[in-house]
Amino acid sequence: MTDNKRPHIVVVGAGFGGVKVAQKLAKLPVDVTIIDRNNFHVFQPLLYQLSTSELDENEIAYPIRAFFRNTKNVRFFMAHAEDFDAENRVLITDQGEVPYDYLVLAAGAMTNFFGMENVAKHSFGMKTLQEAVAIRNHVLRMFERATKCEDEAERRRMLTFVCVGGGPTGVECAGALSELIYGVMAHEYHDLDFSETKVVLVEAMDHVLAMMPDELQQETMRVLRDIRKVDVRVSTQVMDYDGEELKLKDGSVIPTKTVIWAAGVKAVSFVKNLGAETDRAGRVVVEKTLQVKGFPEIFAIGDCANFVQDGRPLATVAPVATQQAETCVENLKRLIKDPAAKLAEFTYKDVGAMATICRGHAVVAMGSTKMKGFFAWVAWMVVHLMRLAGTYTNMTVAYKWFWNFLFGLRLGRVISDTEMKDI
Amino acid sequence: MTDNKRPHIVVVGAGFGGVKVAQKLAKLPVDVTIIDRNNFHVFQPLLYQLSTSELDENEIAYPIRAFFRNTKNVRFFMAHAEDFDAENRVLITDQGEVPYDYLVLAAGAMTNFFGMENVAKHSFGMKTLQEAVAIRNHVLRMFERATKCEDEAERRRMLTFVCVGGGPTGVECAGALSELIYGVMAHEYHDLDFSETKVVLVEAMDHVLAMMPDELQQETMRVLRDIRKVDVRVSTQVMDYDGEELKLKDGSVIPTKTVIWAAGVKAVSFVKNLGAETDRAGRVVVEKTLQVKGFPEIFAIGDCANFVQDGRPLATVAPVATQQAETCVENLKRLIKDPAAKLAEFTYKDVGAMATICRGHAVVAMGSTKMKGFFAWVAWMVVHLMRLAGTYTNMTVAYKWFWNFLFGLRLGRVISDTEMKDI
Numbered sequence: 001m002t003d004n005k006r007p008h009i010v011v012v013g014a015g016f017g018g019v020k021v022a023q024k025l026a027k028l029p030v031d032v033t034i035i036d037r038n039n040f041h042v043f044q045p046l047l048y049q050l051s052t053s054e055l056d057e058n059e060i061a062y063p064i065r066a067f068f069r070n071t072k073n074v075r076f077f078m079a080h081a082e083d084f085d086a087e088n089r090v091l092i093t094d095q096g097e098v099p100y101d102y103l104v105l106a107a108g109a110m111t112n113f114f115g116m117e118n119v120a121k122h123s124f125g126m127k128t129l130q131e132a133v134a135i136r137n138h139v140l141r142m143f144e145r146a147t148k149c150e151d152e153a154e155r156r157r158m159l160t161f162v163c164v165g166g167g168p169t170g171v172e173c174a175g176a177l178s179e180l181i182y183g184v185m186a187h188e189y190h191d192l193d194f195s196e197t198k199v200v201l202v203e204a205m206d207h208v209l210a211m212m213p214d215e216l217q218q219e220t221m222r223v224l225r226d227i228r229k230v231d232v233r234v235s236t237q238v239m240d241y242d243g244e245e246l247k248l249k250d251g252s253v254i255p256t257k258t259v260i261w262a263a264g265v266k267a268v269s270f271v272k273n274l275g276a277e278t279d280r281a282g283r284v285v286v287e288k289t290l291q292v293k294g295f296p297e298i299f300a301i302g303d304c305a306n307f308v309q310d311g312r313p314l315a316t317v318a319p320v321a322t323q324q325a326e327t328c329v330e331n332l333k334r335l336i337k338d339p340a341a342k343l344a345e346f347t348y349k350d351v352g353a354m355a356t357i358c359r360g361h362a363v364v365a366m367g368s369t370k371m372k373g374f375f376a377w378v379a380w381m382v383v384h385l386m387r388l389a390g391t392y393t394n395m396t397v398a399y400k401w402f403w404n405f406l407f408g409l410r411l412g413r414v415i416s417d418t419e420m421k422d423i
Numbered sequence: 424m425t426d427n428k429r430p431h432i433v434v435v436g437a438g439f440g441g442v443k444v445a446q447k448l449a450k451l452p453v454d455v456t457i458i459d460r461n462n463f464h465v466f467q468p469l470l471y472q473l474s475t476s477e478l479d480e481n482e483i484a485y486p487i488r489a490f491f492r493n494t495k496n497v498r499f500f501m502a503h504a505e506d507f508d509a510e511n512r513v514l515i516t517d518q519g520e521v522p523y524d525y526l527v528l529a530a531g532a533m534t535n536f537f538g539m540e541n542v543a544k545h546s547f548g549m550k551t552l553q554e555a556v557a558i559r560n561h562v563l564r565m566f567e568r569a570t571k572c573e574d575e576a577e578r579r580r581m582l583t584f585v586c587v588g589g590g591p592t593g594v595e596c597a598g599a600l601s602e603l604i605y606g607v608m609a610h611e612y613h614d615l616d617f618s619e620t621k622v623v624l625v626e627a628m629d630h631v632l633a634m635m636p637d638e639l640q641q642e643t644m645r646v647l648r649d650i651r652k653v654d655v656r657v658s659t660q661v662m663d664y665d666g667e668e669l670k671l672k673d674g675s676v677i678p679t680k681t682v683i684w685a686a687g688v689k690a691v692s693f694v695k696n697l698g699a700e701t702d703r704a705g706r707v708v709v710e711k712t713l714q715v716k717g718f719p720e721i722f723a724i725g726d727c728a729n730f731v732q733d734g735r736p737l738a739t740v741a742p743v744a745t746q747q748a749e750t751c752v753e754n755l756k757r758l759i760k761d762p763a764a765k766l767a768e769f770t771y772k773d774v775g776a777m778a779t780i781c782r783g784h785a786v787v788a789m790g791s792t793k794m795k796g797f798f799a800w801v802a803w804m805v806v807h808l809m810r811l812a813g814t815y816t817n818m819t820v821a822y823k824w825f826w827n828f829l830f831g832l833r834l835g836r837v838i839s840d841t842e843m844k845d846i
Contacts, residue, residue, distance in 0.1 A: 037841060038838065038841055039563060039567060039836065039837070039838045039841075040836070040837050041839070056480060057479060057835075057837050057839060058479045058834055058835040058836075059479075062834065063611075063834065063836040063837070065611040065612070066834065066836075067835075068536065068611070069610050072613045075613070075614065077570075077571075078567045095571055096571070128837065129837070130839065130841070131501050133839070144501045145461060145502075148500075148518055148519070149743045150631055172652045173834050186672060188486075188488040188489065188491070188492050190495045190498070191498065196750070221720060227757070242776065253458075266546045339700065349591055394817070396822070396823070398821060399819070400819070411485065411486065411489065412480075412481040413462065413463070413481075413486040413489075414463050414480050414481055414486070414552070415462045415463070416463070416480060416552065416553065417554070418461055418462075418553070422630045
């Protein structure tokens with residue numbers, strides 16, 4: 001499978017971090033195996049556009065093999081990573097054992113329901129392509145069902161959509177849902193009374209977008225409330241949800257059939273099987289060199305790693321993963337040359353934060369620069385287009401956004417999971 | 424729901440025929456309900472491009488409600504039509520009863536396995552969006568599995584893809600699969616030996632594309648065989664298939680895990696519940712006026728109708744459905760004015776036939792005009808783009824085709840049905 005003389009580096013996860021590590025390793029005299037449970041890389045920051053019918057699957061999913069078309073020392077292995085035999089340097093997957101000389105854990109994160117089983121059972125996560133498609137199908141189906149429902153209370157439950165979590169995902173999802181509903185659905189469901197529809201955003205803190213300066217937090221809440229008709233509820237938490245009624249800590253109850261949970265993530269759970277130190281969110285604690293504590297041949301980067309800087313773990317965002325990928329590859333290079341080499345220490349350079357609220361409105365904070373409104377929105381689009389994998393996807397998305405901007409269309413409204421009876 | 428004074432016309436099926444009927448009826452003083460089991464119209468002639476990763480779902484699926492955004496007398500009702508209470512003029516669906524004054528059956532066709540249960544169980548049909556996606560996921564998964572398979576015979580079975588039926592669907596599918604495999608996969612599966620891959624086309628007659636002149640049939644077989652490396656087997660039939668070995672009537676056996684069945688269609692089976700006369704393919708026999716024999720208030724058009732012209736039933740192709748839609752609406756108009764009115768008789772005007780074989784190669788026969796090669800291919804693209812629903816979809820597809828033509832990319836390679844374990 002691999003040349004025995006060359007070190008074999010196994011990368012688990014083809015997200016932003018994993019792909020970057022493999023791409024940079026491809027230029028070195030090493031053999032690389034990149035493992036993912038899917039055959040595609042997902043541009044996670046735009047998942048919410050898939051769940052709100054703006055983009056389609058293959059505009060945010062990119063075939064992993066297409067990244068490595070011309071780099072024959074990188075092999076893709078589609079599998080679920082499940083366990084470790086660290087002593088023998090073997091990764092255990094559902095497709096068999098994969099031996100390694102060095103291992104890079106870039107396995108990412110999944111939705112964290114903080115142990116609330118009822119909520120987990122009845123809510124939608126939005127960390128995977130499949131989850132985003134499930135949300136799209138469900139939201140569209142709620143509208144179809146509402147047109148046939150004679151009971152007003154039940155109809156209102158179908159037409160109430162709750163996003164939990166005031167981070168970028170929750171904010172963007174609430175804004176995009178509101179646009180979909182009042183900008184598109186309202187023109188096409190002639191029988192529905194759109195005063196019965198409602199989009200709610202629930203956030204535990206007293207503000208949304210915690211990483212943003214106060215002024216932009218206020219702007220975000222203002223746009224959501226005044227322009228996008230979103231019922232923004234801060235300083236309250238979800239207590240329980242049975243699929244029909246969402247109970248909040250402040251005593252209020254929201255009748256709804258749709259709860260989208262964007263209130264927290266945890267590392268994918270297989271990483272804990274390594275037996276290394278993990279934090280409360282299941283993330284593996286790493287050294288300054290990005291090596292897992294006690295496992296010098298194993299690195300962890302991105303959402304599944306806990307890297308402490310300025311006394312706090314870094315946030316689970318793409319720029320952390322891609323910056324860590326650089327240091328990780330540099331350290332692998334040094335280790336391969338000399339196992340006793342002094343390794344580089346990672347420092348995250350803050351690139352700022354941005355979130356889009358709806359068409360024409362975004363907030364951007366970079367160092368001392370603060371932007372809001374239309375130009376922030378354009379900046380958001382440019383940055384996301386630049387980051388999108390591959391020129392092709394890039395141009396398709398640009399084209400679709402342009403079209404959406406002009407006409408407010410959402411033609412991705414396909415309920416794809418209808419069971420096909422023989423009719 | 425509907426104004427009692429205005430006639431209520433129910434259209435079953437939102438394919439080419441049903442949508443056209445509803446669009447034309449929308450301009451009249453009538454109430455229309457269009458029923459479909461999906462919330463989208465599908466551009467069936469391009470399903471094969473979805474199953475071969477060239478286009479994505481929302482490029483060939485168009486939200487039905489988007490057609491009727493500005494026509495408030497057309498209501499969409501998402502349901503499975505199941506039965507008839509013709510005496511009381513009621514259509515029975517899984518979502519309840521729908522009364523009608525006039526009924527238009529435009530319910531379409533499904534795959535016909537001609538009673539071969541084993542074949543039906545193990546083969547893929549390609550008449551619905553869901554079926555096309557299932558083919559895409561399966562084909563891509565076969566390649567991923569083949570890279571992990573040590574057994575040569577098993578690997579060859581995974582890498583052999585059989586299309587059954589030499590009509591346009593079978594020809595186009597075989598050509599597109601070959602392009603996908605040798606033009607894309609061969610560059611990205613560095614571990615596979617592509618001499619182990621095989622695309623086979625099986626046809627019962629001694630020629631493909633029965634509706635084409637002999638010269639173009641020969642050209643099609645030549646391009647498939649010489650340029651696209653397709654193993655074209657004519658004059659033989661499928662006898663049995665167990666998911667591992669495809670048995671043909673000539674005694675040969677093809678070890679394969681993939682059989683795509685494009686060898687026949689039958690009307691969707693609920694139409695037989697009407698109790699009207701049907702043909703062997705389950706199609707309702709209609710009068711020259713497109714009324715179902717014995718049911719003057721019920722019309723049938725498109726793939727679910729048997730209309731005899733020149734002694735033979737018309738083919739199940741889109742132009743028949745759209746031309747019949749015109750006559751159907753004209754007759755409804757006359758009937759509504761005067762139940763005793765003389766109705767128009769339908770005559771199909773042949774618009775010719777065309778099929779694409781692969782990038783740069785197509786065959787076109789229109790009256791005495793015969794075209795092949797590059798210009799036929801361009802003609803095929805222009806005609807299909809013009810027929811695609813909606814300007815938007817139109818331009819996206821044009822853009823993707825242009826890109827595919829230049830670079831031979833296939834970025835729709837997403838295996839979307841991977842089960843998400845907690846890893």
